[in-house]
């Protein structure tokens with residue numbers, strides 16, 4: 001696995017678009033979970049993914065394999081998603097209103113109702129976090145990254161990341177308390 | 184009752200971030216103290232919550248394909264794009280019309296959900312797909328008539344200041360199935376541009392075409408439409424960014440020239456310098472290179488600063 005990835009990276013660095021595509025598709029789910037976790041459900045997720053891939057290809061010649069490709073690509077995507085989030089926050093006053101109008105969010109089958117209810121309250125709850133709190137919480141709990149790794153992705157110290165995690169958990173604990181009680 | 188119920192320790196324990204000795208201690212607390220147990224369950228519940236949204240596979244494939252298309256056109260001179268990559272690009276490009284349609288649906292739902300009352304808004308469900316089939320611009324009155332089906336044939340007449348007209352034009356711009364309708368919508372926006380304040384959702388739809396439209400002629404018209412819409416006001420950030428990305432990654436000379444001209448006409452500033460430098464040093468077209476150099480001079484970035 002490790003060596004196959006290495007050889008794909010080397011081929012991609014020599015300009016083999018097919019090898020780059022294999023690397024991208026092998027890590028697509030993980031990268032999109034990071035972008036989606038930070039931005040929530042919105043069309044910008046796909047723009048950020050697109051820009052991240054272009055940026056990754058541009059930076060590929062300088063990738064020294066000091067981390068796995070997936071961590072490296074996720075780092076690029078996370079930083080782009082954070083930038084996008086700042087832009088969107090400034091431009092759009094109430095992102096929740098927007099999320100509510102996305103088709104499909106109301107038409108789940110009745111059996112999946114509870115799950116979709118939880119999904120919606122979670123989405124709302126995540127909106128109460130700052131972008132960094134949100135990024136840390138998502139990267140910790142959906143990717144299982146170590147706080148140290150998250151720190152290096154976001155360019156901040158491990159102690160700072162720890163504080164983001166505490167703050168995010170405290171906020172979510174309050175906002176999602178009703179959902180927890182219903183369980 | 185000799186336990187501290189320390190939330191932070193419980194959080195780190197749940198996250199697998201404690202050293203073995205500390206972890207053992209917290210584990211014991213969780214096993215023996217009811218309060219700690221409940222707090223731990225609550226933290227675990229938060230960690231297991233659905234934190235990431237469900238995404239659209241087609242849109243993902245389209246985003247990947249667009250990225251490869253951009254890579255292909257801006258890096259051809261440095262990297263050899265192998266046949267393998269090209270064929271995956273061709274495969275990936277097919278979902279684009281669906282993506283555009285999906286975007287129309289989302290954006291239109293948003294417009295209608297927020298517009299307070301126009302007759303179109305009250306007639307249509309928030310997630311309607313509007314099938315626009317005719318757009319006419321009347322030079323004498325300066326108004327456009329847009330015909331659409333939903334559920335039966337209807338038409339709205341007016342200019343960009345009318346929410347209904349702006350909304351239906353926006354839906355037409357996002358109609359990925361019909362190039363003719365997108366073309367007409369762009370021409371109409373341009374014709375109506377001086378008649379009303381630019382509608383920001385409409386402007387976003389045009390920016391979307393500048394960024395993702397496959398037909399070169401339509402990309403060109405989308406840029407002209409932006410140019411006309413903002414003739415006497417500030418170009419929005421998203422529009423400016425789309426022009427910069429055209430400048431550095433578009434293959435068609437005419438489209439790059441239109442992007443450059445539009446940028447030059449709308450107060451270029453120092454933040455455009457990075458893209459402009461790239462153009463001065465790398466663009467294949469001499470007109471585009473010299474235009475970018477002139478623009479850099481105008482915004483006060485001396486040419487000798489370029490490497």
Ligand SMILES: [Zn+2]
Nearest residue numbers: 186188216219
């Ligand atoms: Zn306790």
